[in-house]
Amino acid sequence: MFGGGGGMNPRKMEQMMEQMGIDVEDVEAEEVIIRTDEFDLVFDDAEVTKMDARGQETYQIIGSPEQVESGAAGGSAAGDAGADEESGSAIPDDDIEIVATRTGVSEDEAREALEDNDGDLAAAVEALE
Known part of the structure; x- marks a missing residue:
């Protein structure tokens, strides 16, 4: 989207995203669970970032999940x-x-x-x- 951006200054990247109407915020998550028909993926202490691009919310999860039996995670x-x-x-x-x-x-x-x-x-x- 930004032509590689790997070497781009994070502050400059943030300014560009703001100009494009993209808001980014960290989410203080204790646990993230992704349920599938076959298993659950449980992320403890994951880093979660929420991006809101003109009303379309996207969540990014960074961490290593543990795969458990379907329905076994959380409630x-x-x-x-x-x-x-x-x-x-x-x-x-x-x-x-x-x-x-x-x-x-x-x-x-x-x-x-x-x-x-x-x-x-x-x-x-x-x-x-």
Whole structure:
């Protein structure tokens, strides 16, 4: 795009990108997970850069990923923010409470039903009723 640019001054490159309407910013990422049908790629301590070129966002990940079994990394695709970290479960405590309250079973039974149904609330409730 910039004719090799390998020897270009980084400051000059930044000015050129700004003139072209490209904003670049570092993203403070703790972990990056790329899910495929066959496996997950997990980047710990990756350097992530976000480029916004007139509304089109592009992310660049620099690091060495670990390849793990599909679905084994992190929690659900929606994130792991509410996960029960003490038990190591990827099921959010709120989901466990909802299933336990709805079905009248213990939280352990609700957690097990959710894990058996990949975190699907409706399927877990149906399995317990």
